[in-house]
Amino acid sequence: MILQILQDALFAAIAAIGFAAISRPPRRAYLYCAIIAAVGHSARFIMMHEEFFSMNIILATFLASFFVGSLAVFLSPLARVPAETCLFPALLPMIPGIYAYKTFGGLAMCIFGNDESAFSHSFYLFAQNGLTCLFILLGMVIGATIPIFIFKKVSFQATR
Amino acid sequence: MYPATAEMSMNMMTKISDTAVSPTGGLCSRELCRFLSRYGAWLLGCGATCIRLEKNMRRIAEAYGKEVELTVMPRHIHVTVYEPGRNDMTTAISSVQATVISFNINTMLSRLSWEVADRKISFAEAERQFEQIITSDTQNRWLVLLLVTLANASFCRLFGGDAVAMAIVAVATAAGYYLKQLLLGRGADVRVVFLVCSFISSILGATDSLFSIGTTPEIAIGTSVLYLVPGIPFLNSFSDMLYRHYICAYSRFADAVVLTACLSTGLCAGMSLMHVGMF
Numbered sequence: 001m002i003l004q005i006l007q008d009a010l011f012a013a014i015a016a017i018g019f020a021a022i023s024r025p026p027r028r029a030y031l032y033c034a035i036i037a038a039v040g041h042s043a044r045f046i047m048m049h050e051e052f053f054s055m056n057i058i059l060a061t062f063l064a065s066f067f068v069g070s071l072a073v074f075l076s077p078l079a080r081v082p083a084e085t086c087l088f089p090a091l092l093p094m095i096p097g098i099y100a101y102k103t104f105g106g107l108a109m110c111i112f113g114n115d116e117s118a119f120s121h122s123f124y125l126f127a128q129n130g131l132t133c134l135f136i137l138l139g140m141v142i143g144a145t146i147p148i149f150i151f152k153k154v155s156f157q158a159t160r
Numbered sequence: 161m162y163p164a165t166a167e168m169s170m171n172m173m174t175k176i177s178d179t180a181v182s183p184t185g186g187l188c189s190r191e192l193c194r195f196l197s198r199y200g201a202w203l204l205g206c207g208a209t210c211i212r213l214e215k216n217m218r219r220i221a222e223a224y225g226k227e228v229e230l231t232v233m234p235r236h237i238h239v240t241v242y243e244p245g246r247n248d249m250t251t252a253i254s255s256v257q258a259t260v261i262s263f264n265i266n267t268m269l270s271r272l273s274w275e276v277a278d279r280k281i282s283f284a285e286a287e288r289q290f291e292q293i294i295t296s297d298t299q300n301r302w303l304v305l306l307l308v309t310l311a312n313a314s315f316c317r318l319f320g321g322d323a324v325a326m327a328i329v330a331v332a333t334a335a336g337y338y339l340k341q342l343l344l345g346r347g348a349d350v351r352v353v354f355l356v357c358s359f360i361s362s363i364l365g366a367t368d369s370l371f372s373i374g375t376t377p378e379i380a381i382g383t384s385v386l387y388l389v390p391g392i393p394f395l396n397s398f399s400d401m402l403y404r405h406y407i408c409a410y411s412r413f414a415d416a417v418v419l420t421a422c423l424s425t426g427l428c429a430g431m432s433l434m435h436v437g438m439f
Contacts, residue, residue, distance in 0.1 A: 007317075010314075011315075012314070012318060014311055015312075015314040017310075018309070018387075021303070021304045024264045025264060026264045029267075081267045082270050084395075088391065088395050091395065097383060098379065098383075101382035108428055141394070141399075142402075145398060157274075160274040160278065
């Protein structure tokens with residue numbers, strides 16, 4: 001179990017570092033991105049796991065993002081970078097990629113399918129995955145931006 | 161005749177007040193306005209949120225004893241600088257700098273604003289540092305390619321892909337991201353780049369289901385294009401929305417949606433070419 005959590009944290013950290021590289025952060029920010037992403041993603045993993053809380057993915061993502069946002073706000077002054085620099089790459093591993101993919105898949109099958117029951121099934125897949133994806137995204141960004149909003153003083157003085 | 165004269169005398173007034181020495185050490189509003197409009201254009205261009213733009217620009221202006229008001233439009237910034245208690249104002253409009261997202265520039269420009277506010281560096285020094293910041297941002301593209309490849313492979317793992325799927329995603333990502341760097345470097349339209357890259361990556365990502373070598377082919381193909389998802393514009397868009405910059409929020413959101421649509425089109429084309437079903 002512990003191994004699974006650690007594995008989740010490790011891969012989230014690698015993903016965060018790689019996706020951070022796309023948006024050209026200062027070099028010292030990589031470490032913080034990795035730490036925040038690892039903690040955030042494994043927190044979500046624990047919240048969603050049956051052995052612990054078996055929480056719904058939307059709620060778990062919201063809480064984990066709030067956690068990630070708060071960490072970013074208080075760690076970014078240490079790295080002397082804007083909070084967004086640490087925050088955004090750390091959130092990316094939580095982006096619901098597979099749901100988005102299935103949403104488009106469902107949509108494509110709706111358009112190309114012709115019989116009614118197949119259409120209903122595809123539409124169901126489209127709507128179900130689409131709604132989940134949308135609410136995960138909403139929960140993620142709202143959860144992560146609230147700490148920046150609350151701790152305005154800290155988050156805009158990070159580069160001071 | 162009269163309106164023309166009035167306008168002329170107003171122009172004269174602006175000129176006179178511009179050259180007049182201000183109490184803060186000889187900096188005139190026009191100079192500061194020109195600087196701030198460039199500063200804002202770069203800050204917004206490198207992917208800063210509107211609230212950061214406002215705060216940084218106010219901070220700089222206040223340090224030089226001026227006030228600044230700005231309108232942030234999706235592709236332009238409208239800056240007005242004035243001195244409290246005086247009547248003359250200077251306005252500048254500048255186009256947002258067309259540059260790649262760079263948190264490095266964002267960080268250094270934010271720090272520059274604090275240097276001005278806390279360390280009271282001179283205006284000439286601030287201008288010098290600004291020029292240095294906008295020309296000094298370099299990155300090793302091979303390192304980025306490697307990191308992105310590893311990142312997308314780990315992403316595949318997070319979604320439950322097996323080792324084969326991870327390897328396939330790594331290859332698909334490396335090829336796609338290399339192509340992206342190449343095409344963007346040659347000045348290709350970013351939407352076309354997204355379409356082409358996701359097409360190539362999805363074809364390579366379909367290897368798994370084509371030869372049925374792994375146990376999680378659908379995760380491999382689904383993840384193979386995720387390095388293209390424009391995460392930063394989406395997140396910036398919501399941040400702008402929270403601070404009620406609705407026009408910028410909408411514009412960033414629209415940009416991100418267009419790119420996502422290009423990505424999905426490329427993915428669908430790749431999958432139908434390889435005869436891979438969605439589910």
